[in-house]
Amino acid sequence: MSRIQIAATERSPQVDFDFATGRLCLRGESYPEDAAAFFGPLLQALRGHLGASEPEPITFEVALAYFNSSSAKALMNLFMPLEDAAAEGRPVTIRWLYAAGDETIAEAGEDFAADFDHARFELVAEGHS
Protein backbone atom coordinates (compact mmCIF):
# COMPACT_ATOMS: atom_id res chain seq x y z
CA MET A 1 0.00 0.00 0.00
CA SER A 2 1.70 3.21 -1.12
CA ARG A 3 -1.02 5.74 -0.41
CA ILE A 4 -4.04 6.06 1.91
CA GLN A 5 -6.48 8.87 1.16
CA ILE A 6 -9.62 9.43 3.21
CA ALA A 7 -11.91 12.45 2.91
CA ALA A 8 -12.69 14.41 6.03
CA THR A 9 -16.00 13.97 7.82
CA GLU A 10 -17.55 16.11 10.53
CA ARG A 11 -15.87 13.97 13.16
CA SER A 12 -12.76 12.65 11.43
CA PRO A 13 -9.87 14.40 9.70
CA GLN A 14 -8.80 14.23 6.08
CA VAL A 15 -6.07 11.62 5.70
CA ASP A 16 -3.36 11.58 3.06
CA PHE A 17 -0.59 9.10 3.83
CA ASP A 18 1.57 9.08 0.71
CA PHE A 19 4.22 6.54 1.65
CA ALA A 20 5.86 6.67 -1.78
CA THR A 21 6.85 10.33 -1.32
CA GLY A 22 7.17 10.13 2.46
CA ARG A 23 4.48 12.77 3.05
CA LEU A 24 1.82 11.96 5.61
CA CYS A 25 -0.93 14.38 6.49
CA LEU A 26 -3.88 14.63 8.88
CA ARG A 27 -6.07 17.70 8.61
CA GLY A 28 -9.40 18.65 10.17
CA GLU A 29 -11.16 17.71 13.38
CA SER A 30 -10.81 14.36 15.10
CA TYR A 31 -13.30 12.89 17.50
CA PRO A 32 -14.36 9.78 15.60
CA GLU A 33 -17.10 7.47 16.84
CA ASP A 34 -14.57 4.63 17.01
CA ALA A 35 -11.00 5.94 17.25
CA ALA A 36 -9.47 2.45 17.15
CA ALA A 37 -11.31 1.62 13.92
CA PHE A 38 -10.29 4.90 12.34
CA PHE A 39 -6.64 5.07 13.41
CA GLY A 40 -5.90 1.32 13.59
CA PRO A 41 -5.39 0.82 9.81
CA LEU A 42 -3.28 3.99 9.63
CA LEU A 43 -1.03 2.82 12.44
CA GLN A 44 -0.74 -0.62 10.88
CA ALA A 45 0.16 0.83 7.48
CA LEU A 46 2.74 3.17 9.03
CA ARG A 47 4.40 0.34 10.97
CA GLY A 48 4.41 -1.82 7.86
CA HIS A 49 5.99 0.93 5.78
CA LEU A 50 8.66 1.76 8.36
CA GLY A 51 9.60 -1.89 8.67
CA ALA A 52 9.74 -2.64 4.96
CA SER A 53 11.15 0.49 3.30
CA GLU A 54 14.56 2.08 2.91
CA PRO A 55 15.15 4.82 5.50
CA GLU A 56 13.96 7.60 3.21
CA PRO A 57 12.90 10.89 4.86
CA ILE A 58 9.35 11.13 6.20
CA THR A 59 7.34 14.25 6.97
CA PHE A 60 4.17 13.91 9.03
CA GLU A 61 1.96 16.96 8.94
CA VAL A 62 -0.68 17.19 11.68
CA ALA A 63 -3.18 20.02 11.29
CA LEU A 64 -5.97 19.21 13.72
CA ALA A 65 -8.19 22.03 14.86
CA TYR A 66 -9.79 19.83 17.48
CA PHE A 67 -9.19 16.29 18.78
CA ASN A 68 -10.42 14.18 21.67
CA SER A 69 -8.51 12.03 24.13
CA SER A 70 -8.73 8.87 22.02
CA SER A 71 -7.32 10.72 19.05
CA ALA A 72 -4.50 12.04 21.24
CA LYS A 73 -3.71 8.47 22.25
CA ALA A 74 -3.82 7.42 18.59
CA LEU A 75 -1.44 10.27 17.70
CA MET A 76 1.00 9.08 20.35
CA ASN A 77 0.79 5.60 18.80
CA LEU A 78 1.61 7.07 15.38
CA PHE A 79 4.43 9.21 16.76
CA MET A 80 6.09 6.35 18.64
CA PRO A 81 7.27 4.27 15.64
CA LEU A 82 8.30 7.48 13.85
CA GLU A 83 10.50 8.48 16.78
CA ASP A 84 11.92 4.94 16.86
CA ALA A 85 12.68 5.15 13.12
CA ALA A 86 14.36 8.52 13.68
CA ALA A 87 16.46 6.99 16.46
CA GLU A 88 17.61 4.37 13.95
CA GLY A 89 18.71 7.10 11.55
CA ARG A 90 15.70 7.87 9.31
CA PRO A 91 15.13 11.62 8.84
CA VAL A 92 11.70 12.25 10.35
CA THR A 93 9.95 15.62 10.62
CA ILE A 94 6.70 16.19 12.47
CA ARG A 95 5.00 19.43 11.46
CA TRP A 96 2.37 20.48 14.02
CA LEU A 97 0.15 23.06 12.34
CA TYR A 98 -2.25 25.20 14.33
CA ALA A 99 -4.39 28.22 13.50
CA ALA A 100 -2.59 31.37 14.63
CA GLY A 101 -4.03 32.33 18.00
CA ASP A 102 -5.29 28.84 18.88
CA GLU A 103 -3.45 28.48 22.19
CA THR A 104 -5.03 25.13 23.04
CA ILE A 105 -3.75 23.35 19.93
CA ALA A 106 -0.37 25.11 20.13
CA GLU A 107 0.08 23.92 23.73
CA ALA A 108 -0.93 20.39 22.78
CA GLY A 109 1.80 20.53 20.13
CA GLU A 110 4.34 21.59 22.76
CA ASP A 111 3.25 18.64 24.91
CA PHE A 112 3.75 16.19 22.05
CA ALA A 113 7.10 17.77 21.13
CA ALA A 114 8.50 16.66 24.50
CA ASP A 115 8.29 13.01 23.39
CA PHE A 116 10.71 13.50 20.49
CA ASP A 117 14.48 13.30 20.88
CA HIS A 118 15.46 12.20 17.39
CA ALA A 119 12.65 13.27 15.10
CA ARG A 120 12.44 16.95 14.22
CA PHE A 121 9.29 18.61 15.61
CA GLU A 122 8.11 21.89 14.10
CA LEU A 123 5.34 24.05 15.56
CA VAL A 124 3.83 26.03 12.68
CA ALA A 125 1.23 28.78 13.10
CA GLU A 126 -1.07 29.04 10.09
CA GLY A 127 -2.38 32.50 9.23
CA HIS A 128 -6.01 33.50 9.69
CA SER A 129 -7.94 32.57 6.59
Added chain:
Amino acid sequence: MPQRSATGLKHAVEDNFSLFDAEEAIIGRTEVMLSRLSEVAEGVQELAGAYRRGTREQRRLVRMSDRMQLELQRVNQRMAEQQRELQALNEALSGEIEHRTRLEAELRRLADTDHLTGALTRRRLLEIGERIWASGPACLLMLDLDHFKHINDGHGHAAGDAALVIFASVCQTSLRPCDAFGRMGGEEFAAFLPETDAAAGRAVAETLRRAAAEAAVPLEMGSLSISVSVGLAASRAGETLAAALRRADAALYAAKAGGRNRVWCPETDGA
Protein backbone atom coordinates in the same frame (compact mmCIF):
# COMPACT_ATOMS: atom_id res chain seq x y z
CA MET B 1 34.29 -40.02 79.78
CA PRO B 2 30.70 -40.37 78.71
CA GLN B 3 29.88 -43.46 76.87
CA ARG B 4 28.67 -43.09 73.36
CA SER B 5 25.96 -45.33 72.09
CA ALA B 6 26.28 -46.76 68.61
CA THR B 7 23.38 -44.62 67.42
CA GLY B 8 24.84 -41.49 68.91
CA LEU B 9 28.08 -42.07 67.10
CA LYS B 10 26.35 -42.63 63.82
CA HIS B 11 24.47 -39.32 64.15
CA ALA B 12 27.59 -37.45 64.99
CA VAL B 13 29.32 -38.76 61.96
CA GLU B 14 26.41 -37.87 59.68
CA ASP B 15 26.25 -34.37 61.18
CA ASN B 16 29.82 -33.68 60.43
CA PHE B 17 30.31 -35.50 57.18
CA SER B 18 28.24 -36.75 54.29
CA LEU B 19 29.29 -38.23 51.05
CA PHE B 20 26.57 -36.13 49.39
CA ASP B 21 27.13 -32.87 51.11
CA ALA B 22 27.83 -31.05 47.78
CA GLU B 23 24.64 -32.38 46.23
CA GLU B 24 22.69 -31.57 49.36
CA ALA B 25 24.02 -28.03 49.33
CA ILE B 26 22.92 -27.61 45.72
CA ILE B 27 19.51 -29.03 46.56
CA GLY B 28 19.33 -26.62 49.46
CA ARG B 29 20.29 -23.72 47.19
CA THR B 30 17.75 -24.70 44.54
CA GLU B 31 15.07 -24.81 47.21
CA VAL B 32 16.02 -21.30 48.26
CA MET B 33 16.09 -20.20 44.60
CA LEU B 34 12.73 -21.83 43.94
CA SER B 35 11.15 -20.04 46.85
CA ARG B 36 12.68 -16.75 45.61
CA LEU B 37 11.50 -17.46 42.07
CA SER B 38 7.96 -18.00 43.27
CA GLU B 39 8.28 -14.70 45.17
CA VAL B 40 9.35 -13.02 41.90
CA ALA B 41 6.53 -14.77 40.03
CA GLU B 42 4.04 -13.50 42.58
CA GLY B 43 5.51 -10.01 42.21
CA VAL B 44 5.27 -10.15 38.41
CA GLN B 45 1.68 -11.36 38.72
CA GLU B 46 0.92 -8.48 41.04
CA LEU B 47 2.57 -6.06 38.65
CA ALA B 48 0.63 -7.45 35.68
CA GLY B 49 -2.60 -7.15 37.65
CA ALA B 50 -1.86 -3.57 38.59
CA TYR B 51 -0.97 -2.75 35.00
CA ARG B 52 -4.18 -4.38 33.79
CA ARG B 53 -6.20 -2.40 36.32
CA GLY B 54 -4.35 0.78 35.36
CA THR B 55 -5.00 0.25 31.66
CA ARG B 56 -8.66 -0.50 32.36
CA GLU B 57 -8.96 2.73 34.34
CA GLN B 58 -7.14 4.63 31.62
CA ARG B 59 -9.52 3.26 29.02
CA ARG B 60 -12.47 4.28 31.12
CA LEU B 61 -11.06 7.78 31.65
CA VAL B 62 -10.38 8.21 27.93
CA ARG B 63 -13.93 7.05 27.17
CA MET B 64 -15.34 9.50 29.70
CA SER B 65 -13.27 12.41 28.43
CA ASP B 66 -14.17 11.51 24.82
CA ARG B 67 -17.84 11.74 25.75
CA MET B 68 -17.36 15.06 27.51
CA GLN B 69 -15.32 16.43 24.62
CA LEU B 70 -17.98 15.32 22.14
CA GLU B 71 -20.63 17.15 24.12
CA LEU B 72 -18.39 20.20 24.41
CA GLN B 73 -17.70 20.20 20.70
CA ARG B 74 -21.43 19.93 19.95
CA VAL B 75 -22.09 22.92 22.21
CA ASN B 76 -19.27 24.86 20.54
CA GLN B 77 -20.65 24.07 17.11
CA ARG B 78 -24.14 25.14 18.16
CA MET B 79 -22.75 28.37 19.55
CA ALA B 80 -20.75 29.03 16.39
CA GLU B 81 -23.89 28.40 14.35
CA GLN B 82 -25.93 30.75 16.52
CA GLN B 83 -23.15 33.32 16.21
CA ARG B 84 -23.36 33.04 12.43
CA GLU B 85 -27.15 33.34 12.47
CA LEU B 86 -26.90 36.35 14.75
CA GLN B 87 -24.35 37.92 12.46
CA ALA B 88 -26.61 37.37 9.44
CA LEU B 89 -29.53 38.88 11.35
CA ASN B 90 -27.41 41.84 12.34
CA GLU B 91 -26.33 42.39 8.77
CA ALA B 92 -29.91 42.21 7.54
CA LEU B 93 -30.94 44.60 10.30
CA SER B 94 -28.22 47.13 9.55
CA GLY B 95 -29.09 46.88 5.85
CA GLU B 96 -32.72 47.60 6.73
CA ILE B 97 -31.70 50.50 8.97
CA GLU B 98 -29.51 51.93 6.23
CA HIS B 99 -32.37 51.57 3.75
CA ARG B 100 -34.76 53.33 6.11
CA THR B 101 -32.25 56.05 6.86
CA ARG B 102 -31.84 56.70 3.14
CA LEU B 103 -35.61 56.68 2.70
CA GLU B 104 -36.04 59.06 5.61
CA ALA B 105 -33.39 61.42 4.23
CA GLU B 106 -35.10 61.31 0.84
CA LEU B 107 -38.50 62.00 2.42
CA ARG B 108 -37.04 64.86 4.41
CA ARG B 109 -35.40 66.28 1.31
CA LEU B 110 -38.77 66.07 -0.47
CA ALA B 111 -40.52 67.73 2.45
CA ASP B 112 -37.87 70.44 2.70
CA THR B 113 -37.57 71.22 -1.00
CA ASP B 114 -40.06 72.94 -3.27
CA HIS B 115 -40.41 70.44 -6.09
CA LEU B 116 -40.78 73.06 -8.84
CA THR B 117 -37.95 75.45 -8.04
CA GLY B 118 -35.66 73.43 -5.77
CA ALA B 119 -35.84 76.25 -3.21
CA LEU B 120 -36.59 75.44 0.43
CA THR B 121 -40.23 74.98 1.38
CA ARG B 122 -41.84 77.68 3.50
CA ARG B 123 -41.88 75.41 6.58
CA ARG B 124 -38.19 74.54 6.24
CA LEU B 125 -37.14 78.09 5.39
CA LEU B 126 -38.86 79.46 8.52
CA GLU B 127 -37.22 76.70 10.63
CA ILE B 128 -33.79 77.74 9.43
CA GLY B 129 -34.78 81.43 9.58
CA GLU B 130 -35.62 81.09 13.29
CA ARG B 131 -32.12 79.81 13.94
CA ILE B 132 -30.46 82.53 11.85
CA TRP B 133 -32.60 85.21 13.49
CA ALA B 134 -31.68 83.98 16.98
CA SER B 135 -27.97 83.81 16.31
CA GLY B 136 -27.07 87.46 15.62
CA PRO B 137 -27.42 90.32 13.14
CA ALA B 138 -29.09 89.21 9.92
CA CYS B 139 -31.23 90.43 7.06
CA LEU B 140 -34.54 89.10 5.78
CA LEU B 141 -35.51 89.70 2.17
CA MET B 142 -39.05 89.25 0.86
CA LEU B 143 -39.01 88.87 -2.91
CA ASP B 144 -42.07 88.89 -5.16
CA LEU B 145 -42.11 88.55 -8.93
CA ASP B 146 -43.76 91.55 -10.56
CA HIS B 147 -46.90 91.09 -12.66
CA PHE B 148 -46.85 87.35 -12.22
CA LYS B 149 -50.58 87.09 -12.84
CA HIS B 150 -50.03 88.72 -16.24
CA ILE B 151 -47.38 86.16 -17.12
CA ASN B 152 -49.71 83.27 -16.21
CA ASP B 153 -52.69 84.77 -17.94
CA GLY B 154 -50.85 86.03 -20.99
CA HIS B 155 -48.37 83.22 -21.68
CA GLY B 156 -49.79 80.22 -19.82
CA HIS B 157 -48.90 78.44 -16.61
CA ALA B 158 -45.89 76.72 -18.19
CA ALA B 159 -44.35 80.14 -18.81
CA GLY B 160 -45.25 81.14 -15.23
CA ASP B 161 -43.54 78.01 -13.91
CA ALA B 162 -40.49 78.69 -16.09
CA ALA B 163 -40.30 82.24 -14.72
CA LEU B 164 -40.38 80.90 -11.14
CA VAL B 165 -37.67 78.32 -11.92
CA ILE B 166 -35.40 80.85 -13.58
CA PHE B 167 -35.86 83.41 -10.85
CA ALA B 168 -35.12 80.83 -8.10
CA SER B 169 -32.06 79.66 -9.98
CA VAL B 170 -30.78 83.23 -10.39
CA CYS B 171 -31.19 83.84 -6.64
CA GLN B 172 -29.56 80.56 -5.60
CA THR B 173 -26.58 81.31 -7.83
CA SER B 174 -26.10 84.76 -6.33
CA LEU B 175 -26.57 83.89 -2.66
CA ARG B 176 -23.94 82.45 -0.31
CA PRO B 177 -24.17 78.82 0.86
CA CYS B 178 -24.88 80.06 4.39
CA ASP B 179 -27.92 82.04 3.20
CA ALA B 180 -31.33 80.37 3.27
CA PHE B 181 -33.57 80.84 0.27
CA GLY B 182 -37.10 79.49 -0.01
CA ARG B 183 -40.45 79.77 -1.67
CA MET B 184 -43.10 81.22 0.63
CA GLY B 185 -45.91 80.43 -1.80
CA GLY B 186 -47.03 81.42 -5.28
CA GLU B 187 -44.55 83.91 -6.70
CA GLU B 188 -43.30 85.00 -3.31
CA PHE B 189 -39.82 84.02 -2.07
CA ALA B 190 -37.75 84.94 0.97
CA ALA B 191 -34.11 84.85 1.90
CA PHE B 192 -32.37 84.95 5.28
CA LEU B 193 -28.84 86.39 5.19
CA PRO B 194 -26.91 85.67 8.39
CA GLU B 195 -24.24 88.07 9.70
CA THR B 196 -25.40 90.76 7.30
CA ASP B 197 -26.25 94.37 8.21
CA ALA B 198 -28.84 96.56 6.44
CA ALA B 199 -26.38 98.12 3.96
CA ALA B 200 -24.86 94.79 2.94
CA GLY B 201 -28.31 93.22 2.80
CA ARG B 202 -29.51 95.99 0.54
CA ALA B 203 -26.55 95.41 -1.80
CA VAL B 204 -27.44 91.71 -2.00
CA ALA B 205 -31.08 92.54 -2.69
CA GLU B 206 -30.02 94.91 -5.42
CA THR B 207 -27.82 92.21 -7.00
CA LEU B 208 -30.77 89.81 -7.03
CA ARG B 209 -33.10 92.43 -8.49
CA ARG B 210 -30.64 93.26 -11.29
CA ALA B 211 -29.95 89.57 -12.03
CA ALA B 212 -33.69 88.91 -12.32
CA ALA B 213 -34.14 91.89 -14.63
CA GLU B 214 -31.36 90.56 -16.85
CA ALA B 215 -32.73 87.01 -16.98
CA ALA B 216 -34.83 85.93 -19.93
CA VAL B 217 -37.59 83.31 -19.70
CA PRO B 218 -37.70 81.40 -23.01
CA LEU B 219 -41.10 81.11 -24.61
CA GLU B 220 -42.17 79.03 -27.60
CA MET B 221 -41.72 82.19 -29.62
CA GLY B 222 -39.12 84.61 -28.29
CA SER B 223 -38.56 85.21 -24.61
CA LEU B 224 -39.99 87.06 -21.66
CA SER B 225 -38.27 89.38 -19.23
CA ILE B 226 -39.17 89.45 -15.54
CA SER B 227 -38.60 91.75 -12.62
CA VAL B 228 -38.80 91.45 -8.87
CA SER B 229 -39.65 93.72 -5.98
CA VAL B 230 -37.74 93.25 -2.73
CA GLY B 231 -38.57 94.32 0.80
CA LEU B 232 -35.82 94.16 3.40
CA ALA B 233 -35.88 93.91 7.18
CA ALA B 234 -32.62 94.04 9.15
CA SER B 235 -32.78 92.29 12.52
CA ARG B 236 -33.42 94.27 15.68
CA ALA B 237 -32.44 93.13 19.17
CA GLY B 238 -35.23 91.24 20.89
CA GLU B 239 -37.58 91.27 17.89
CA THR B 240 -39.40 88.05 17.02
CA LEU B 241 -39.20 86.54 13.57
CA ALA B 242 -42.94 87.06 13.12
CA ALA B 243 -42.52 90.80 13.68
CA ALA B 244 -39.57 90.88 11.27
CA LEU B 245 -41.66 89.05 8.65
CA ARG B 246 -44.34 91.69 9.04
CA ARG B 247 -41.77 94.47 8.57
CA ALA B 248 -40.29 92.77 5.50
CA ASP B 249 -43.79 92.36 4.06
CA ALA B 250 -44.45 96.05 4.66
CA ALA B 251 -41.18 96.96 2.93
CA LEU B 252 -42.11 94.70 -0.01
CA TYR B 253 -45.46 96.47 -0.21
CA ALA B 254 -43.62 99.79 -0.26
CA ALA B 255 -41.38 98.56 -3.08
CA LYS B 256 -44.43 97.50 -5.07
CA ALA B 257 -46.14 100.80 -4.34
CA GLY B 258 -42.98 102.63 -5.39
CA GLY B 259 -43.30 101.21 -8.90
CA ARG B 260 -41.98 97.66 -8.68
CA ASN B 261 -38.60 96.33 -9.91
CA ARG B 262 -36.94 97.89 -6.88
CA VAL B 263 -35.59 97.24 -3.40
CA TRP B 264 -37.04 98.93 -0.35
CA CYS B 265 -34.96 98.97 2.80
CA PRO B 266 -36.43 101.25 5.50
CA GLU B 267 -33.12 101.28 7.42
CA THR B 268 -31.12 102.72 4.53
CA ASP B 269 -33.78 104.19 2.26
CA GLY B 270 -35.54 106.15 5.04
CA ALA B 271 -38.80 105.19 6.73
